[in-house]
Amino acid sequence: MSLNELWFLLIAVLFVGFFFLEGFDFGVGMETQILAKNDTERRILINSIGPFWDANEVWLITGAGAMFAAFPHWYATLFSGFYIPFVVALLALIARGVAFEFRGKRDSKTWQKTWDVCIFFGSFLPPFLLAVVFASFIKGLPIDKDMQMYAGFFDIVNTYTVVAGITVVLLCLVHGLMFTTLRTLGDLQERARKLAQKLLIPLAALLVAFVVMTYTMTDIFDKRGTLLWIVVVLGVAAYLLAGYFMTKKKDGYAFGMTGAVMALSVASIFIGLFPRVMISSLDQAFNLTITNAASGQYSLKVMTIVALTLLPFVLGYQIWSYFIFHKRVHEKEHLEY
Amino acid sequence: MDTVLLSRIQFASTTIFHYFFVPVSIGLALIIAIMETMYVRKGNEEYKRMAQFWGKLFLINFAVGVVTGILQEFQFGMNWSDYSRFVGDVFGAPLAIEALLAFFLESTFIGIWIFGWDKVSKRIHLLSIWLVAFGTMLSAFWILAANSFMQHPVGFQINNGRAEMNDIFALITNGQLLVEFPHTVLAAYATGAFLVTGISAYKLLKKQDVAFFRKSFEIAAIVGVISSFGVAVAGHAQAQYLVETQPMKMAASEALWGESGDPAPWTVFANIDVKNQTNSNEVQVPYLLSFLSYSKFSGDVKGMLELQKEYEVAYGPGDYIPPVKTTFWSFRIMVAAGTLMMLFGVYAIYLMWRKKMDRPNTWFMRFMFWGLLLPPIANTAGWIMTEIGRQPWTVFGLMTTEDSVSPNITSGQVLFSVITFNAIYAILGAVLVGLFVKVIKKGPYAMDNEHGESHDPYNKEG
Numbered sequence: 001m002s003l004n005e006l007w008f009l010l011i012a013v014l015f016v017g018f019f020f021l022e023g024f025d026f027g028v029g030m031e032t033q034i035l036a037k038n039d040t041e042r043r044i045l046i047n048s049i050g051p052f053w054d055a056n057e058v059w060l061i062t063g064a065g066a067m068f069a070a071f072p073h074w075y076a077t078l079f080s081g082f083y084i085p086f087v088v089a090l091l092a093l094i095a096r097g098v099a100f101e102f103r104g105k106r107d108s109k110t111w112q113k114t115w116d117v118c119i120f121f122g123s124f125l126p127p128f129l130l131a132v133v134f135a136s137f138i139k140g141l142p143i144d145k146d147m148q149m150y151a152g153f154f155d156i157v158n159t160y161t162v163v164a165g166i167t168v169v170l171l172c173l174v175h176g177l178m179f180t181t182l183r184t185l186g187d188l189q190e191r192a193r194k195l196a197q198k199l200l201i202p203l204a205a206l207l208v209a210f211v212v213m214t215y216t217m218t219d220i221f222d223k224r225g226t227l228l229w230i231v232v233v234l235g236v237a238a239y240l241l242a243g244y245f246m247t248k249k250k251d252g253y254a255f256g257m258t259g260a261v262m263a264l265s266v267a268s269i270f271i272g273l274f275p276r277v278m279i280s281s282l283d284q285a286f287n288l289t290i291t292n293a294a295s296g297q298y299s300l301k302v303m304t305i306v307a308l309t310l311l312p313f314v315l316g317y318q319i320w321s322y323f324i325f326h327k328r329v330h331e332k333e334h335l336e337y
Numbered sequence: 338m339d340t341v342l343l344s345r346i347q348f349a350s351t352t353i354f355h356y357f358f359v360p361v362s363i364g365l366a367l368i369i370a371i372m373e374t375m376y377v378r379k380g381n382e383e384y385k386r387m388a389q390f391w392g393k394l395f396l397i398n399f400a401v402g403v404v405t406g407i408l409q410e411f412q413f414g415m416n417w418s419d420y421s422r423f424v425g426d427v428f429g430a431p432l433a434i435e436a437l438l439a440f441f442l443e444s445t446f447i448g449i450w451i452f453g454w455d456k457v458s459k460r461i462h463l464l465s466i467w468l469v470a471f472g473t474m475l476s477a478f479w480i481l482a483a484n485s486f487m488q489h490p491v492g493f494q495i496n497n498g499r500a501e502m503n504d505i506f507a508l509i510t511n512g513q514l515l516v517e518f519p520h521t522v523l524a525a526y527a528t529g530a531f532l533v534t535g536i537s538a539y540k541l542l543k544k545q546d547v548a549f550f551r552k553s554f555e556i557a558a559i560v561g562v563i564s565s566f567g568v569a570v571a572g573h574a575q576a577q578y579l580v581e582t583q584p585m586k587m588a589a590s591e592a593l594w595g596e597s598g599d600p601a602p603w604t605v606f607a608n609i610d611v612k613n614q615t616n617s618n619e620v621q622v623p624y625l626l627s628f629l630s631y632s633k634f635s636g637d638v639k640g641m642l643e644l645q646k647e648y649e650v651a652y653g654p655g656d657y658i659p660p661v662k663t664t665f666w667s668f669r670i671m672v673a674a675g676t677l678m679m680l681f682g683v684y685a686i687y688l689m690w691r692k693k694m695d696r697p698n699t700w701f702m703r704f705m706f707w708g709l710l711l712p713p714i715a716n717t718a719g720w721i722m723t724e725i726g727r728q729p730w731t732v733f734g735l736m737t738t739e740d741s742v743s744p745n746i747t748s749g750q751v752l753f754s755v756i757t758f759n760a761i762y763a764i765l766g767a768v769l770v771g772l773f774v775k776v777i778k779k780g781p782y783a784m785d786n787e788h789g790e791s792h793d794p795y796n797k798e799g
Contacts, residue, residue: 051448054403058440064410065433072425072499079414079421080743086415087754091761094404098765101400105772147422148745295426296501306434314441321445324456336452 003300004290007070008277010307011063012270018059019127019168019266020259025049025056026169027176029096029123032116034173035180035195041188042116046100046337048183048329053100055318057093069303073147073293074277081141081149082133085156089129096122104337127172128165132156135164138218138272140281147288149278160213167206171262174199178246178255185328193246196254200243207239207265219279220272227271235264341742343751344416347758349724351408353717354762358402360716363477363522364529365395366470368557370463377463387553388466390781391533396451397772401765403444408758410436416751420731420741424486427493427502431483439476443469477522478514485514487732488723489582500735516578520571523564524719527678528712530561534685535709536777538702546780554705555689562682568675573629580630580638583733585648585657586726588641589664591626592616599637601626605669609662614642652734659728667722674715681708 001009028049036042067075079086095118103115136156143149177196181189211232215221221228242257273279277293280286294300329335369388376384410432413421421429449457450465457465486492492507493500502508537554540546579587591597592609594616603625607616624634641658648657681704688694688701727733731741 047452051452055441055444055448057407058436058444061407061410061440062433062436064414065429065436067429068410068414068421068425069429069433072422072429075414075425075429076418076421076743079411080416080418080745083415083743083746083750084753086411087750087757090408090411091757093407094761094765097404098400098768101397102768102772105397106775146744148418150745295429296496296503299426299430299502302502302505303430303433307437310437314437317445318441321449324449325452327456334455 003297003304004070004294005275006304007066007294007300008270008274008290011066011070012267014059014063014066015270016263016266018056018063019172020263021056021059022053023127023172023259023262024176024179024255025053026123026127027172027174028179029119029176030169030173031176031180031192032123033120035177035188035191039112040331043104043335043337044184044188044329044331045180046103046119047335048180050100050337051321051325054097055321057097066303066307070295070300071277071288071290071293072295073288077143077147077149077278077288077293078133081143081151082156085129085133089126092122092125092129094122096126100337104335123172124169128169131165131168132161134266134269135161137278138214138220138269140218140279142282143278143280143286143288144282145286147286147293155281160217163206163210163213167203167210168262168265170199170203170206171258171265174203174242175255175258175262178242178251178258181251182255183328185330193249193251196258197243197246200239200246204239207235207261214272218272220268224271224274228268231264231268231271235261235268238264340416340746340748340751341739343748343755344742344746345738347416347751347755348412350755350759351405351412351762353720354766355402355405355409356716356720357713357766358398358405359477360525360528360712361398361532362395362402362529363470363473363525364527364560365391365398365532366466366473366529367526368529368533368560369395370466370470371556371560372553373463373466377459383549383552386781387549387556390549390776391553392450393776394532394536394773396447397769397776399447401769405762405765415754416743416746417731417741418743418745420736422499423736423741424500424732427486427490427500427508428483430502430505431479431486431508435476435479435483439472439479443472443476446472474522477525478518481518481521482509482511482514485511485517487730488517488727489513490732490735500732512578513582516571516575520568520575523567523571524712524716526564527561527568528716530557530564531678531681531712532709533557534561535706538705538708539777540780542699542702542706546782549781551694554685555694558682558685558689561678562686565675565678565682569679572675573632576629577632583727584639585641585644586659586664586722587630588639588644589659589661589726590668590722591638592661592665593638593640594642595640596643597626597638597640599627600624600635601630601638603629607665609665611661655729655737657729659726664722664726667718667725671715671718671722674711674718678708678711678715681705681711 028045032042032045036045064075067078099115099118099122103112103119106112133156139160141149141151141155174196177192177199180192181196184192238257238260242254242261245251245254245257275290276287277290278288280288369391372384372391373388375381376388446465446468450462450469453462453465486508489511490500491511492502492504494503495501534554534557537550537557540550541554576587591604592607593604594614600623602621602623604616604619604621606618606620608618609616626638627634627636630636630638641661645657649655684701685705729737729739731738
């Protein structure tokens with residue numbers, strides 16, 4: 001495997017990890033308005049992701065950093081091309097991040113409600129916008145010969161990308177609900193499981209629609225047909241298993257399966273792209289690829305050594321932190337947020 | 338307005354705002370780690386309470402620092418995409434390493450620290466805050482490695498119109514980094530220290546929780562005096578490096594148009610006339626600029642007019658003189674604030690040494706309270722001098738600010754982001770100050786039943 005391929009894979013892994021991990025805390029963030037009946041339940045939900053959400057978000061920051069270092073043209077074209085979506089996503093992430101810390105610091109209903117709104121929109125908008133961005137990646141964007149992207153509104157916002165956005169948001173919600181079943185007790189846990197089951201059918205419809213549209217509107221099944229069909233079959237299997245485990249109240253397995261559906265969905269985008277990193281709708285010759293968008297070999301080599309040395313430690317202490325906070329959150333204990 | 342100017346306004350305003358919080362996080366993490374170490378070693382609950390009380394402020398501050406940091410990473414690509422294309426190979430690497438090495442460490446262990454008080458052992462809990470403190474420092478190292486490359490590019494070659502890294506060790510042993518890192522990190526420690534002494538002084542003046550705040554004051558004052566002297570020493574080294582590598586910035590920060598003469602005097606005050614490229618009403622200290630530049634009382638320093646000619650020969654026609662007034666005055670504001678910090682620190686140590694802390698002078702405690710503003714003023718002025726003084730370059734000698742901007746963004750888009758980011762940052766700033774005041778007013782002993790208060794059984798939601 002060349003270093004360019006390795007870094008494409010690493011970036012894919014970082015984004016898959018981001019959606020798997022932050023996916024559930026986005027979901028829990030949405031639950032604060034959808035599932036929670038009162039302030040105590042809202043606080044239990046927020047505290048259940050309290051020790052994790054910040055580290056989960058670092059997967060996104062590292063993913064973007066890795067893009068910057070390994071494929072500077074990808075980073076430059078992407079972030080300048082999607083200027084407004086990223087402004088909105090950043091505002092949402094900023095509001096959400098401080099809302100967790102701020103909402104419990106004053107005993108005023110208006111105060112808490114304000115930050116609750118920030119938590120909801122901050123948990124809903126980023127996965128929606130990121131999914132829109134990723135979907136328009138594989139649909140192709142107006143990128144010229146200088147690798148500059150000049151996208152109009154409908155290049156970014158169209159039926160395909162909006163379906164992708166809603167699908168990912170709903171997937172985050174179901175994934176988050178399964179996380180809630182793992183970290184809460186009693187009524188709240190029960191309702192989370194029930195709501196997840198209720199959402200399975202509409203989510204399945206959206207996923208099917210997304211796959212069909214991808215098949216007809218993009219070229220990725222032509223390029224990577226066999227591999228993508230395997231992913232689709234695995235995804236269907238994981239989805240059915242998720243439903244099965246939910247009814248059997250095997251919450252841990254069900255959570256694993258909703259995560260697998262998320263991981264496979266994100267992975268399929270990267271599989272379809274490879275070896276391109278951004279597709280030009282103007283001319284195939286203007287595509288950004290893992291070769292023409294990349295850093296020099298020396299830089300990639302240095303980054304590889306650094307990443308392969310550090311990743312085991314990072315994974316080790318992150319897993320350890322989940323182990324520390326594996327006990328369920330309930331109203332009788334000290335709630336930090 | 339054009340996208341370059343708007344993007345510069347956005348970068349400057351969001352970076353200055355972000356940098357109010359970063360040094361507080363770095364400094365407070367260290368001080369809290371020291372307090373918790375004393376708790377674990379001595380078993381005295383008062384130290385634990387200290388770590389928790391200052392920890393509350395730390396966490397509020399940390400949250401704002403983290404969320405405003407994401408924009409910092411994204412806006413290189415959003416607003417400065419041609420810059421990112423040109424230097425991504427060299428500049429992206431330290432950013433990625435920062436995320437991988439420092440951000441994961443900080444974010445994971447801050448989670449363990451906040452939520453782990455009764456879930457992990459004392460030692461693991463202590464280790465967590467030290468790892469957070471260490472992580473913030475590592476983060477500073479890598480971000481300054483990236484910044485140092487912009488000030489003094491090393492370890493690269495130009496290939497196909499791009500700067501490509503060819504020596505990572507040159508990048509992390511960059512002379513600029515070796516002077517900038519200690520200067521910046523010590524300034525951050527001083528920032529945390531003066532925040533703690535300032536708030537403690539306020540509480541001591543009010544005679545609230547005297548024993549608690551006297552002890553906090555003493556711990557922070559020791560950190561403060563050591564770091565503020567360290568900042569000055571490192572700053573001196575940095576000034577000398579500046580004369581060698583960015584003489585134009587040095588000349589601008591002295592408003593030195595022509596030759597300084599030998600020995601060179603240091604200008605305390607001057608009425609700068611940029612249009613006619615001359616100064617009037619100068620107040621000067623003889624020998625001092627020579628000492629600043631070379632650590633000896635002789636030697637002349639080149640002026641801007643001569644350097645302009647040299648730069649034109651080296652880089653082609655253009656205006657290479659940065660905004661002189663801004664550079665000149667930000668340098669003086671930084672030095673003045675830093676000097677006051679050293680004086681305050683020394684006097685505080687004197688009071689502690691003479692065991693007069695139980696009845697300190699009221700006027701001094703008032704000074705110490707307002708003194709918490711000195712480090713942010715010095716930090717901001719220091720960065721303004723560093724970044725404005727480098728203009729017109731983004732990467733010194735290689736790429737100008739004009740050429741760095743994204744060609745595909747419109748001024749309307751950037752105007753939208755400037756307005757929204759600044760609006761949300763203004764709100765965040767106000768909320769943070771409000772919450773700080775609230776936590777401080779409540780004091781360290783009100784925390785135990787804090788969350789219980791919001792629980793009202795007669796509320797219809799309860």
